[in-house]
Amino acid sequence: MGKHSNVYGLFILMGLMGNFSPVFATEDATNLKELFTKGKAEGSLRSYYFAQLFDGTGKNDSNIWANGGHLKYTTGTIYGLHLGAKFQASFVGSIDDDDGKTTGSMDAEGAVLSEAYLQYDLYKTRFKGGRQHFSSPLVADSGSRLIQESFEMYFLRNTDLKDTEITGGWVSKYQTRTDESSYGDNAFVEYDINGTGEPGDFYDVGDDGMWIVYLKNSVVEGLEIQAMYGNVIDVVQGVYADAKYTFDIAFKPFAATQYFYSDWDDSIKDSNQLIGFKTGANFGGVDIFAGFTTTGGDPGDERVFHGLGQGAFYQYTTTTKTAGAGAFEADTDAYQVGVGYTVVGLKSTLRYTSFDNPADGADLDEWTLNLLYKFTGKFENLHASVDFSILDYEDDEKDAIDVRSRLIYSF
Numbered sequence: 001m002g003k004h005s006n007v008y009g010l011f012i013l014m015g016l017m018g019n020f021s022p023v024f025a026t027e028d029a030t031n032l033k034e035l036f037t038k039g040k041a042e043g044s045l046r047s048y049y050f051a052q053l054f055d056g057t058g059k060n061d062s063n064i065w066a067n068g069g070h071l072k073y074t075t076g077t078i079y080g081l082h083l084g085a086k087f088q089a090s091f092v093g094s095i096d097d098d099d100g101k102t103t104g105s106m107d108a109e110g111a112v113l114s115e116a117y118l119q120y121d122l123y124k125t126r127f128k129g130g131r132q133h134f135s136s137p138l139v140a141d142s143g144s145r146l147i148q149e150s151f152e153m154y155f156l157r158n159t160d161l162k163d164t165e166i167t168g169g170w171v172s173k174y175q176t177r178t179d180e181s182s183y184g185d186n187a188f189v190e191y192d193i194n195g196t197g198e199p200g201d202f203y204d205v206g207d208d209g210m211w212i213v214y215l216k217n218s219v220v221e222g223l224e225i226q227a228m229y230g231n232v233i234d235v236v237q238g239v240y241a242d243a244k245y246t247f248d249i250a251f252k253p254f255a256a257t258q259y260f261y262s263d264w265d266d267s268i269k270d271s272n273q274l275i276g277f278k279t280g281a282n283f284g285g286v287d288i289f290a291g292f293t294t295t296g297g298d299p300g301d302e303r304v305f306h307g308l309g310q311g312a313f314y315q316y317t318t319t320t321k322t323a324g325a326g327a328f329e330a331d332t333d334a335y336q337v338g339v340g341y342t343v344v345g346l347k348s349t350l351r352y353t354s355f356d357n358p359a360d361g362a363d364l365d366e367w368t369l370n371l372l373y374k375f376t377g378k379f380e381n382l383h384a385s386v387d388f389s390i391l392d393y394e395d396d397e398k399d400a401i402d403v404r405s406r407l408i409y410s411f
Helices: 003-018 032-037
Strands: 040-054 062-074 081-096 110-122 125-132 150-158 164-175 202-204 210-217 223-232 236-246 254-264 272-283 286-295 333-343 346-356 364-374 382-393 400-410
Touching: none
Parallel strands: none
Antiparallel strands: 040 062, 040 400, 062 081, 081 110, 110 125, 125 150, 150 164, 164 202, 164 210, 210 223, 223 236, 236 254, 254 272, 272 286, 286 333, 333 346, 346 364, 364 382, 382 400
């Protein structure tokens, strides 16, 4: 099916939903009819403009303006069971990108069914299976572009233990931003090699998928712990753990540490690890923080496995433009300092991140300014954001400026 059939599907779903009686919050249903009439619809309208400026000789600047949004419907609940579906759509208004810098991220025309799942809750255990968004240290979708990533996966989650969440599951497919997306750090995904510029499809994760086990615990007051194991069958095994303690005193200072470990099935790829530390505090509404990460191994060794999906960058030196991906390179040290402040609906964060990479010309200093404004009153549910990044490489030919603006109305 082509891109137009996906768009028609979006319009058909909208038409069907228009026949429902007024939308109510999701609540218990007593029969199949109520399962659907007591459902809930939500969505968004989005307009994004991204621009990139490059210093290197022969490199062309790029910009793209794309519009779209999403429409999601979840049924009511009957005997603990409910269904959900979500369409996303993207349409390019204008583009100037001779070098194809946006091919795998924003340049997409059409629609995709990103969620189609069944969820069943029994006491404090939940099963959820099908297409769905998911966020965890080693499996996480990115929503930074117009088309949000998604996964086809199946998991069980239990919360019987106090302040403890335990999740086990299997991820079989990964939906990318466009059908021309591909990522070297997730090279085991069977990406489309004949993409035509549509939103990404769901691509196989290796030959047999990825198994995950995730634990989250906050039973000790002030202490938050996460741990996760991920196994891309016959490719790589990854372990993640972190702990964050917030002191119950003025300024709410915190200290945190994290650990990544990866073990590759290919015998020529050495195992490696990343260790991180972070601290911060709040002074009169001003957040101040600093982070540091260091990666083992020797120059040229395999990088540490950060996880599946472009949202799975949980290291303490993550950034907006590069996601701080360089921190996972072998024998690399990185640090970040930042400050954030929120006033009258405007949230601002300024970060400086430095990556000391042993490869020639690969050191990077990255400045990031994030601004987010949430409107109120007659414009409630509308928000605008601007992300501004400056990339200063050891090799000046790689220097760049990146600007991203978004206007989103949610309903």
